[in-house]
Amino acid sequence: MKSRRFRMVDYGLIAMMILPILACIVLKVLFTPAGEGVQIAGALVYVEIPAPVMNLYISESQVNSWAVMISILGLCLYLTHGLTAKAVTRRQLIAEWLVEKSEKLVKDNMGGFFAEWGPFIAAIMGLSAFSSLICLVGLFSPTGDVNVTFGWAILVFFLIMFYKFRGGFWNYFKGLFKPIPVFAPMNLIGEIATPVSMAFRHYGNILSGAVISALIGSALTGLSKSLLGALPGILGDIPLLRVGLPAVLSIYFDVFSGVMQAFIFAMLTMLNVAGAVPWDAWNARRKKRNKPEIQNTAA
Amino acid sequence: MLELAMGIMLGLLGLGAGCAMIAGIGPGIGEGNAVAKACEAIGRQPECKSDVTSTMIMGCAIAETTGLYGLIVAILLIFVAPGTFTGILKDAIK
Numbered sequence: 001m002k003s004r005r006f007r008m009v010d011y012g013l014i015a016m017m018i019l020p021i022l023a024c025i026v027l028k029v030l031f032t033p034a035g036e037g038v039q040i041a042g043a044l045v046y047v048e049i050p051a052p053v054m055n056l057y058i059s060e061s062q063v064n065s066w067a068v069m070i071s072i073l074g075l076c077l078y079l080t081h082g083l084t085a086k087a088v089t090r091r092q093l094i095a096e097w098l099v100e101k102s103e104k105l106v107k108d109n110m111g112g113f114f115a116e117w118g119p120f121i122a123a124i125m126g127l128s129a130f131s132s133l134i135c136l137v138g139l140f141s142p143t144g145d146v147n148v149t150f151g152w153a154i155l156v157f158f159l160i161m162f163y164k165f166r167g168g169f170w171n172y173f174k175g176l177f178k179p180i181p182v183f184a185p186m187n188l189i190g191e192i193a194t195p196v197s198m199a200f201r202h203y204g205n206i207l208s209g210a211v212i213s214a215l216i217g218s219a220l221t222g223l224s225k226s227l228l229g230a231l232p233g234i235l236g237d238i239p240l241l242r243v244g245l246p247a248v249l250s251i252y253f254d255v256f257s258g259v260m261q262a263f264i265f266a267m268l269t270m271l272n273v274a275g276a277v278p279w280d281a282w283n284a285r286r287k288k289r290n291k292p293e294i295q296n297t298a299a
Numbered sequence: 300m301l302e303l304a305m306g307i308m309l310g311l312l313g314l315g316a317g318c319a320m321i322a323g324i325g326p327g328i329g330e331g332n333a334v335a336k337a338c339e340a341i342g343r344q345p346e347c348k349s350d351v352t353s354t355m356i357m358g359c360a361i362a363e364t365t366g367l368y369g370l371i372v373a374i375l376l377i378f379v380a381p382g383t384f385t386g387i388l389k390d391a392i393k
Contacts, residue, residue, distance in 0.1 A: 200364070200371060201360070201361075201363070201364050201367055203371075204367030204368075204371050205360075207370075207371075207374065208370055211374070260356065260360060261360070264357065264360045
């Protein structure tokens, strides 16, 4: 039997999941300027903070991603609330399944050396998936803003660079001039292209879904206005043709595409980071300093 | 004068956006090829269906990138470029 205190904490955690999203909806309703019909617009800017080089914008995408972070934190705390040594509750089974899956995914794709990366990859995947799915409640997806995805991609770029420099700076510098020195500019562009393509892939997929949804919505509004506009009274004003079809299309454009891109982003992070490590050069450097050799056990 | 220039500019921007979306042909052909090969592979070895499917979806999403670059250029041309060019035009005509 659950105690009263346990249940109160549960209710608090459920409120922690839902309230940020509701607050975002209220904020959006308060700040959205009056307009007609469906509009394709970027993120609303809530606050503009004056700063020396360039004004700092606190926009919808940032506020929404904070709300998503708080919600995911609430979800994780809820799933791990009241853990026991032997899984008896449903939520503990779900939590264990999530942890096992993410660890197995990381181990399969990155090898044994990166076995502790499960939480990081799961965090990227969860944040990305929930950020894309937030548009189902009518909010702006943070991933539909290029600044957000670029921030994540730059984080991944730093990780890749960190592991590339493990073989020594000189080794990395020499690698740029392979196979022949003429290739140096192309290799350099290739280094920069990784985060750019990761950011644009995620952003473009989510944005294209949002744009197509808006276009279909406005097209159906116009169609129903011309077809059913002659109906008497208030019936003529309601865009009846917009019922149903956009929801079906949003299963692909919002749900499938959003979850897909989260998976792809996490997968590319894993492959890029794991592929960046120069094992031979790193072990040669470690041997010079009398440190034990590192082996990446394959899956 | 300004109206004429604005009209020509907006028309050309729309045309440019349309041309940019020609980039959609490449990923279409590529992904079609990938799915066809995946179907063949599943037909030959039905037991590795899940592996083939996940690899194919991964590859399709990566092949989509070039098309998405075209899409981003088109969206920039439609939504961002008019605002930038209108100011330049006004300065030039004044």
